[in-house]
Amino acid sequence: MNRGFLTIYGVVIGALVMSGCESTSSPDQAPPGLSAPTAQSPTSGTTIQTSQPTLVIVNAAGATGAVTYRFEVARESAFANVLAASDGVAQGSGGTTSWQVATPLSGGQHFWRARASSGGNNGAYSTPASFTVEAGFLRTSPVDNLLVFDPLTNGGTVGSFGGGSFGSNGWTATAANTYVRYDVTTIPGGFVEFQMHGLRPLNPLRGEKRNIFIMWDPTRGPYTDNAFRVNIAKLDTSAVTFNHVRLRWISNGEQRDTGYNFIGWEPSRVYQWRVEWGAFPDLTNGQRVRVLLDGVVQMERNYDNPYAPRQHVIELGCAPRQETLEEVTYANVRIGVR
Numbered sequence: 001m002n003r004g005f006l007t008i009y010g011v012v013i014g015a016l017v018m019s020g021c022e023s024t025s026s027p028d029q030a031p032p033g034l035s036a037p038t039a040q041s042p043t044s045g046t047t048i049q050t051s052q053p054t055l056v057i058v059n060a061a062g063a064t065g066a067v068t069y070r071f072e073v074a075r076e077s078a079f080a081n082v083l084a085a086s087d088g089v090a091q092g093s094g095g096t097t098s099w100q101v102a103t104p105l106s107g108g109q110h111f112w113r114a115r116a117s118s119g120g121n122n123g124a125y126s127t128p129a130s131f132t133v134e135a136g137f138l139r140t141s142p143v144d145n146l147l148v149f150d151p152l153t154n155g156g157t158v159g160s161f162g163g164g165s166f167g168s169n170g171w172t173a174t175a176a177n178t179y180v181r182y183d184v185t186t187i188p189g190g191f192v193e194f195q196m197h198g199l200r201p202l203n204p205l206r207g208e209k210r211n212i213f214i215m216w217d218p219t220r221g222p223y224t225d226n227a228f229r230v231n232i233a234k235l236d237t238s239a240v241t242f243n244h245v246r247l248r249w250i251s252n253g254e255q256r257d258t259g260y261n262f263i264g265w266e267p268s269r270v271y272q273w274r275v276e277w278g279a280f281p282d283l284t285n286g287q288r289v290r291v292l293l294d295g296v297v298q299m300e301r302n303y304d305n306p307y308a309p310r311q312h313v314i315e316l317g318c319a320p321r322q323e324t325l326e327e328v329t330y331a332n333v334r335i336g337v338r
Contacts, residue, residue, distance in 0.1 A: 033061075033062030033063075033064075034060060034061075034062045034063055034116060034118055034121065034123040035060045035061045035062050035116075035123065035124075036060060036115065036116070036123055036124040036125060036126050036127075037057040037058060037059060037060045037069065037097070037114050037115070037116055037123075037126045038057060038058040038126055038127075039055075039056075039057055039112065039113070039114070039126050039127065039128075039129035040056045040057055040058050040096060041054075041055070041056040042055070042129070042131040043129075044129035044130050044131070045130055045131075046131055046132070047131070047132045047133075047134055048131050048132070048133060048134065049134045049146065049149040049332075049334060050133070050151075050332050051104040051105045051106070051107075051133055051151040051153045051331065051332055052100060052101045052102070052103075052104055052105070052195075052331075052332065053100070053101055053105075053131065053133075054098050054099070054100040054101075055071055055073075055098065055099050055100075055101065055112055055114070056096055056097070056098045057069065057096060057097050057098075057114045057126060058095060058096055059091055059092070059095055059096060059097055059116075060115075060116035060118075060123055063116065063118040063119075064118065064119060065118050065119050066091075066118065067091040067116050067117065067118045068087070068088045068089055068090055068091065068116070068117050068118075069089045069091065069097055069099070069114050069115065069116055069117070070085065070086065070087045070088075070089070070114060070115050070117065070122075071084075071085060071086050071089060071099045071112065071113075071114045072084075072085045072112065072113055072114070072125075073085070073101055073105065073110055073111070073112045074110065074111050074112075075108075075109070075110060075111070076111065077111045077128045077130075079111070079113065079128075083103065083105065083110070084101050084102060084103040084105070086099055086102070091116075097114075099114075103168075104151070104153040104168055104169055104170065104331060104332075105133050105153075106133065106151075106153065106154050106168075107132075107133050107134065107135030107136070107151065107154050108132060108133060108135070109130055109131070109132045110130065110131055110132070110133065111128045111129070111130050112128065112129055112130075112131070113125045113126045113127070113128045113129070114126050133151070134149055134151075135151070135154060136149055136150045136151055136154070136157075136158040137149055137158060138150070138158040138159060138182060138184075140185060141185065142336055142337050145336045145337050145338070146334065146335075146336040147184050147185065147187075147190075147335050147336050147337070148182055148184065148333060148334065148335035148336070149333070149334055150180075150182075150332075150333040150334075151170075151331060151332055151333075152166065152170040152171040152180070152330055152331045152332070152333065153166075153167075153168055153169060153170050153331055153332075157171065157180050158182075159180050159181050159182040159183075160180075160181045160182075160183075161178075161179060161180045161181065162177065162178055162179050162181075162319060163175055163177065163178035163179070164178040164179075164180070167329075169197070169329050169331060170195070170329045170330050170331030170332075171316070171329065171330050171331070172198070172327070172328070172329045172330075173316070173317050173324045173325060173326055173327065173328055173329075173330075174326065174327075175324070175326060176205075176210070176322045176323060176324050176326060177319050177322045177324065178317055178319065178324050178326075179315050179316060179317040179318070179319035179324055180315070180316040180317070180330065180333075181313060181314070181315045181316075181319075182313070182314045182315070182333075182335060183311070183312070183313055184312050184313075184314060184335060185312065186308055186309060186310070186311075186312045187278075187307070187312060187335075187337055188278055188306045188307055188308050189277060189278020189279055189287070189337065189338045190276070190277065190278065190335070190336055190337045190338055191274060191275065191276040191277075191334075191335070191336055191337075191338055192213065192215075192274070192275045192276075192314055192333075192334075192335050193272065193273060193274040193275070193332075193333070193334045193335075194213075194272075194273055194316065194330050194331070194332060194333045194334070195270050195271065195272055195273075195330065195331045195332045196212070196270070196271050196273060196328055196329065196330055196331075197267065197268065197269060197270045197271065197328070197329050198267050198327050198328040198329050199234075199265035199266075199267060199269075199271060199328055200265050200267050200327075201236060201263045201264065201265055202236040203234065203235070203236045203325065203326075204325075204326045204327055205326075206236065207235075207236065208323075209233050209234070209235055209323060210233065210234050210235075210318075210323050210324065210325035210326070211231045211232065211233050211234070211317065211318035211321070211323045211324065211325065212231075212232045212233070212234055212273070212316075212317075212325055212328075213230075213231065213232045213273070213275065213314075213315070213316060213317075214229070214230060214231040214232075214314075214315045214317075214318045214320075215228070215229075215230040215231075215307075215309075215312070215313065215314050215315070216228055216229050216230070216309070216313055216315075216320070217309030217310055217311050217312065217313065218311055218313060219309075219310045219311045220309065220310070222320070223318075223320035223321060224320075224321065226250070227250065227252055227253045228250065228251060228252065228307065228308075228309040229248070229250040230247075230248065230249055230250065230275075230289075230307075231247075231248050231318060232245065232246070232247055232273075232275070232291065233245070233246045233248065233323075234325055236263065243259025243260055243261045244259070244260065244261055244262055244263050245259060245260040245261075245262060245298075245299070246258070246259045246260075247259070247260075247289070247291050247299045247301070249277075249289045249301060249303060251287075251303050251304075251305045251306065251307045251308075252305035252306070252307075252308070253305070254303055254304060254305045256289070256301040256302075256303050257301075258299045258300065258301045259299065260291070260293075260298040260299050262298070271293060271294060272292075272293070272294050272295065273291070273292070273293060274291070274292040274295075275289070275290075275291050275292075276289070276290055276292070276338060277289040277290075277307055278306075278307070278338055283302070285304075286302050286303060286304050287302070287303050287304070287306060287307070288300065288301070288302050288303070289301055289303060314335060316330050316333070
């Protein structure tokens, strides 16, 4: 037999043997029937008022086993430089899966996508969707009920400030007299919400009361004697004369206090605070103030006199009494009307 023919014949047979030993689906090739997920929220092209959005997809179809997802966020639609990503996000119930971006994003346009994985194989990525992170604003009248959005993650603030430091995660209070302050139109019924991390069971100065947030009216005299004075104070286990967290609400001289007995703070965890006040549907007379932590009401009191200061100042920290809680970081401030 011709020697050249034998060589070609051997190469062909070897190639057939090798192809029979290989998987028909590589790790980056979707197994038959596994579709790409679909971006659901934020809707592509929208502008959002948070630097850590929650991304929601419609689940991929066609999987034969357990499914996880990879999410990616980048500045450009080619995803050459991924800013934030997460692998192994378990598939959610109800036909959708969500993931909150863990790294605060700066203002401007971003793109995001996701892909499914099942049985050791990766599906195709979803069509890239875009969103724009609002750089921040302070308005004199509300738009969509919002007066202030301040990410605090872009090196500055839309309000005024004294001291502290700005970083990619937000504004950090570095001393008891540091603050970020917002002068807003008077809000008889509204809300303030913000994120915090760095909260610890013990305050930096043991037993010293520190304030997380205040509202007041500088035209009504010193803060301590103010007729419109609001604060959320934090104590630790060293010296507690009231609950470990206290809400003080003074509206036109009428004082209402309530507390929350909690000390299990985790410094690495991001906590979401929301204070809301004014009329509520179940009230026929008077108003109510309540404080939510991670979406759960922890402190609540009714009051009679509307909160109507001539000058409405909202402050992260408590510079007037030098009682700002040191070593905590704030981000994603939202102030509006209800």
